[in-house]
Amino acid sequence: MSKEVILEVKNLQxxxxxxxxxxxxxxxxxxTLHKGETLxxxxxxxxxxxxxxxxxxxxxxxxxxxxxxxxxxxxGRNLVELPExxxxxxxxxxxxxxxQEPMTSLNPVLPVGEQIAEAxxxxxxxxxxxxxxxxxxxxxxxxxxSPEKRAxxxxxxxSGGMRQRVMIAMALSCxxxxxxxxxxxxxxxxxxxxxxxxxxxxxxxRLGMGVILITHDLGVxxxxxxxxxxxxxxxxxxxxxxxxxxxxxxxxxxxxxLASLPKIDEDQEELYTIEGNVPSAFNMPSGxxxxxxxxxxxxxxxEYKPELIEHESGSKVRCxxxxxxxxxxxxxx
Amino acid sequence: MIWFIIKRLMQTVPVIIGVTIVVxxxxxxxxxxxxxxxxxxxxxxxxIEALREQLGLHQxxxxxxxDYVSNLLRGDMGFSLKNNQPVLQEIMTRLPITxxxxxxxxxxxxxxxxxxxxxxxxxxxxxxxxxxxxVALLGISLPSFWFxxxxxxxxxxxxxxxxxxxxxxxxHVVLPAFTLGAGxxxxxxxxTRSSMLEVIRQDYIRTARAKGVKERxxxxxxxxxxxxxxxxxxxxxxxxxxxxxxxLVESIFAINGLGRMIVDAIRMRDLPVVQGGVLxxxxxxxxxxxxxxxxxxxxxxxxxxx
Ligand SMILES: Nc1ncnc2c1ncn2[C@@H]1O[C@H](COP(=O)(O)OP(=O)(O)O)[C@@H](O)[C@H]1O
Ligand code: SF4
Ligand SMILES: [Mg+2]
Numbered sequence: 001m002s003k004e005v006i007l008e009v010k011n012l013q014x015x016x017x018x019x020x021x022x023x024x025x026x027x028x029x030x031x032t033l034h035k036g037e038t039l040x041x042x043x044x045x046x047x048x049x050x051x052x053x054x055x056x057x058x059x060x061x062x063x064x065x066x067x068x069x070x071x072x073x074x075x076g077r078n079l080v081e082l083p084e085x086x087x088x089x090x091x092x093x094x095x096x097x098x099x100q101e102p103m104t105s106l107n108p109v110l111p112v113g114e115q116i117a118e119a120x121x122x123x124x125x126x127x128x129x130x131x132x133x134x135x136x137x138x139x140x141x142x143x144x145x146s147p148e149k150r151a152x153x154x155x156x157x158x159s160g161g162m163r164q165r166v167m168i169a170m171a172l173s174c175x176x177x178x179x180x181x182x183x184x185x186x187x188x189x190x191x192x193x194x195x196x197x198x199x200x201x202x203x204x205x206r207l208g209m210g211v212i213l214i215t216h217d218l219g220v221x222x223x224x225x226x227x228x229x230x231x232x233x234x235x236x237x238x239x240x241x242x243x244x245x246x247x248x249x250x251x252x253x254x255x256x257x258l259a260s261l262p263k264i265d266e267d268q269e270e271l272y273t274i275e276g277n278v279p280s281a282f283n284m285p286s287g288x289x290x291x292x293x294x295x296x297x298x299x300x301x302x303e304y305k306p307e308l309i310e311h312e313s314g315s316k317v318r319c320x321x322x323x324x325x326x327x328x329x330x331x332x333x
Numbered sequence: 334m335i336w337f338i339i340k341r342l343m344q345t346v347p348v349i350i351g352v353t354i355v356v357x358x359x360x361x362x363x364x365x366x367x368x369x370x371x372x373x374x375x376x377x378x379x380x381i382e383a384l385r386e387q388l389g390l391h392q393x394x395x396x397x398x399x400d401y402v403s404n405l406l407r408g409d410m411g412f413s414l415k416n417n418q419p420v421l422q423e424i425m426t427r428l429p430i431t432x433x434x435x436x437x438x439x440x441x442x443x444x445x446x447x448x449x450x451x452x453x454x455x456x457x458x459x460x461x462x463x464x465x466x467x468v469a470l471l472g473i474s475l476p477s478f479w480f481x482x483x484x485x486x487x488x489x490x491x492x493x494x495x496x497x498x499x500x501x502x503x504x505h506v507v508l509p510a511f512t513l514g515a516g517x518x519x520x521x522x523x524x525t526r527s528s529m530l531e532v533i534r535q536d537y538i539r540t541a542r543a544k545g546v547k548e549r550x551x552x553x554x555x556x557x558x559x560x561x562x563x564x565x566x567x568x569x570x571x572x573x574x575x576x577x578x579x580x581l582v583e584s585i586f587a588i589n590g591l592g593r594m595i596v597d598a599i600r601m602r603d604l605p606v607v608q609g610g611v612l613x614x615x616x617x618x619x620x621x622x623x624x625x626x627x628x629x630x631x632x633x634x635x636x637x638x639x
Contacts, residue, residue: 059542061534092544099543104536109558119544170544 006210007033007056007095007178012070014048014055016281017063023281025051027234028070030308033178038204038211040225040242042218042257046278048234049214050100053180056212057097058087074178093123096171100183102163106155112163113139113151116170123174138169142199161192165199172203179204182214197224218261222246230254233278233289236308240315250317252294288320296321300329338627345623352615353405357398360608370602371414410612411605413598420609424591428613430500431579431590434513437506439572441514442521447564449518450525454560455552457530465522472519477578481512481585498587509586513578517571524567528560535559562629569625573618 014026026048033039041049054060056072058079072079074095079087091097096119099105107115116135120126126134132151139147142165155163164184171179181200185193201224204211213225221228221242228245230238230253238251249255256274276293279285288306291297301320308318320326368385369376385391389400404410410420449469453462485508489497495508532538533556541555580592587593591610598606 057543059539088545088547090545091542097543099536099540101536105540107537107541107555107559110555118541118546122545167540170540 004035005032006035006075007212008071008073009052009056010071010073012052012055012072013068014051014060014065015068016065021282024068024234024284025065025281026055027284029229029231029234029236031229031236031239033210033212035177035210036204036208037227038201038213038225040221040228041212041214041231042216042221042228043231044278045216046281047231049216049231050182052231053097053182053212053214056180057091057095058082058084059091059097089123092119092171092176093174094176095178095180096174096176097180097182098164098167098171098184100186102160102167102187105167106163108155111152111154112158112166116151116166116173119170120173134173135169138173139166141172141203142166142169144169160188161196164188164192164196168196168200168203172207175207176209178210178212180212180214183216184213185220186215186217193220200224218257230257233284234281235289235318236316237290237318238315239308239317240313244313244315248313248315250311250313250315250322251290251319252296252321253290256293288318290319298329300325334631337630341623341626345619348619349616352612352619353402354398356608356612356615357401359611360604361394363604365602367604370604405612410609413606414603415598415601415606420605423594423606424609424613427589427591427594427610428617430588431576431583431592432617434506434509434579434582434588434590435572435575437510438514438517438575438578439568441510442517442571442575443568445514446518446521446568447525447561449522450564451529451552451557453522453526454529454533457526462526466526469519469522472515473523475516477512477516478581478585480515481509481582484508484512485586500586500588500590505586505588509582509588512585513575513582516578517568517575520571521564521567524564525560528563529556532556532560566625566629569622569629572621572625576614576618576621 009029009031012026012029013024016023016025029048029052031039041052043049051060051065055067056079058067060067067080070080074090079090082090106112113132113135116138117128117131120131120134121128124131124134136147136151139150144150144162144165150158150162155166158166168184179200184200185196188196197220200211200213213220215221225242227241228239229236230245230251232253238245238249238254240250245254246258249258253274260273274293279289279292285291285302286305287303288294288297288301291301294301298320304320306318306320306323308316309323311317311322366381366385368381368388368390371388372381372384389397392400408421410424412419413423449465453465456462485497488494488508496502496505499505529552538551538555541551546555579590580596582588583590583593584596591614595607595610595614597603598610
C-alpha cells in the first residue's frame with residue numbers, strides 16, 4: 001500500500017441551526033486517507049457519519065447546516081474554502097459518493113444509462129454518443145447482465161441490488177481518487193450485501209482509489225477496512241487499524257460495540273447491548289460524551305472532556321482511562 | 334397501456350348514457366308545457382294538441398327517452414324555438430369558439446402557473462417568493478367576474494390596449510383568456526411550488542449534486558420533470574372547472590360561445606337549444622377527463638410501479 005495521503009480532514013465541525021438551538025452534529029473530526037486504502041467509519045445511527053461524509057463534498061443542506069470550522073485537504077487544497085464552481089468540478093469526478101438508499105437515490109424519470117452518462121459528460125470531453133457507450137461499459141464493469149438493455153431502463157425496472165450497482169457505476173465512471181460510500185449495503189438483503197461489498201473491494205483494488213466506508217456494522221468493517229474510526233456523538237472516540245481494533249479495543253464504547261457482535265463460535269444466551277441513550281446534540285455534556293453510559297465513568301469523566309490521545313498500541317483513543325490523570329484521580333465515585 | 338385506454342373508453346359509455354338521462358330528466362322537470370311554448374302565444378287548443386301529438390308527448394317517458402337518444406345518434410338535436418335553425422348547427426358554430434377560449438386559458442394557466450411556481454420554489458421564503466404567493470392567493474380568491482371587469486376597465490376602456498369585447502382577432506382573446514386562466518394559474522403556481530420543494534429534498538437530487546451537476550440543470554432537468562407529475566392532474570381538473578367558467582367570461586366579454594348560447598337560450602326559454610348545449614358541454618367535460626386520465630397514467634406509469 002502506498003503511503004501517499006490523498007484526503008486529510010482536520011478538526012471538521014458541522015453545525016445545524018434550528019429553532020431548538022445549535023446542534024453540533026460533527027464536532028471536531030480528524031482523519032487521513034491514503035491512496036488505495038479503505039477507512040471505515042462506524043458508530044450508532046445519528047452519531048454524525050453521514051454529515052461527516054456530506055461535509056467533505058459540501059453537500060450539507062444549507063440552511064440549516066453549515067461547516068463551522070476545520071479543513072478538508074484534498075491533494076493540498078482546502079475544500080471548505082473552494083469556490084462552488086471549483087467544488088462542482090471535483091464532485092463525481094475526483095471524489096464521488098454512493099448513498100444508503102438505492103431505491104430513492106436514482107432519478108425515477110431518467111433512464112439509468114443517461115444518469116451515468118451525465119456524470120461522464122460533465123467531467124470528460126466525450127460527446128453524447130461516446131458517453132452513452134462509456135455508461136454501458138460501466139454497467140458491464142459492475143456486473144450488470146445485458147448492460148445495453150439495462151442502460152435504457154428506468155430505475156423502477158431494476159432491483160435494489162441492481163440500483164446500487166448503477167450507483168457504483170455512476171460513482172466510478174470518472175475514475176475518482178476518493179470514493180465515499182455511506183452505508184452502501186444497509187438497505188440490501190444479506191446475500192446482495194456481500195456481493196456489493198465484494199464488488200467494491202474488487203474495483204478498489206483494480207482502480208486504486210481511497211475508500212471511506214461508512215457503516216454501523218462492525219462485521220462489514222472486519223471484512224473490508226484497513227483502518228477504522230469509531231464515532232460517538234459527533235466525535236471520533238477511537239481510531240485504529242482494523243486488526244488492532246478487533247484485538248485490543250480501547251474505548252469502553254468500542255468494547256461495548258464488539259461485545260454486542262454475535263459470535264459464531266460461542267453459544268450466546270443473549271446479545272450484549274450498551275445501556276442508555278446518546279446525549280442530545282443540542283445539549284452535550286461538558287465532560288466525556290459517553291459518561292452516562294460508561295461502566296467506568298468517574299467524576300473526572302463527567303467534568304472534563306478527554307482529548308484524542310495516542311496509545312502505545314498505535315491506536316488513538318478519547319478516554320481518560322489511558323491518560324496519566326486516571327491514576328492520579330481520587331477514588332470517590 | 335392499450336388495455337387501460339380501452340378499459341377507460343368502456344367506462345365512459347355508461348357515463349355518457351347517464352348524461353343523456355340526466356339532461357332528459359331535467360328537461361322534463363322544467364316547468365311549463367313544451368307544446369305550449371313551441372306553439373307560441375295565442376295558439377289555439379287544437380294547435381297545441383296537434384303539436385303535442387307530433388312531439389310524441391303522449392307517449393310514456395321511456396319511449397320519449399328512446400326517441401330522444403335515437404334522434405341524437407342521427408345527429409338530430411331538434412330545432413331552435415327562436416329561429417327554427419337546427420340546434421346541432423348552432424352548437425357547431427359556437428363550440429370551436431369556446432374551445433379556443435378554454436385552450437388559451439389553459440395555456441395561460443400552465444405557463445404562468447408553472448413559471449410562478451418555479452420562481453417561488455428556487456428561493457423559498459425570499460421576498461420574491463412571498464410576493465408571488467400573495468398574488469397567487471389573490472388570484473384564487475378574487476371572483477372572476479370582478480377580475481374580468483377590472484381587466485376590461487383598465488386595459489380596454491382606459492389604456493385602449495385590448496378591444497373591449499367580441500372575438501375577431503388574437504387581441505380579443507387576451508383579456509378573456511387571462512380572466513379565465515388566472516385562477517387556475519394561481520392554483521398551479523402553488524401546486525408547482527410545493528411539489529418542487531418536495532422534490533428538491535429527494536435523495537436523487539442529492540445524487541445529482543454529488544455528480545457535480547449545476548444547480549440550474551438540477552432544477553430544470555432533475556427536479557421539474559418529477560415535480561410536474563402531480564401538477565398535470567391539477568391542470569386537468571382546472572380545465573374542467575374552466576369550462577364552467579366560460580359561461581361567465583363569454584357573457585362579460587360578449588363572446589358568442591357555447592356558454593353564452595346556453596345562457597341566452599335559458600333566458601328565451603329555448604328548450605331544445607338548452608338541452609343540446611348542456612349535453613355537448615357535458616360530453617366535452619367527459620372527453621377532457623378521459624384525456625387527462627390517460628396522460629396522467631402515461632406520465633405516472635413508473636411511479637405507480639415503484
Ligand atoms: N437536516 C438536519 N437538521 C438538523 N439536524 C440534523 C440534520 N441532519 C442531521 N442532523 C443532525 O446530525 C446528527 C448526525 O446525523 P447523521 O450524520 O445523519 O447520522 P448518521 O451517523 O446516522 O449518519 C443527527 O443526530 C442530527 O442531530
Ligand atoms: S472518559 Fe470516562 S466515561 Fe468516557 S469513556 Fe473513558 S472511562 Fe468512560
Ligand atoms: Mg447516515
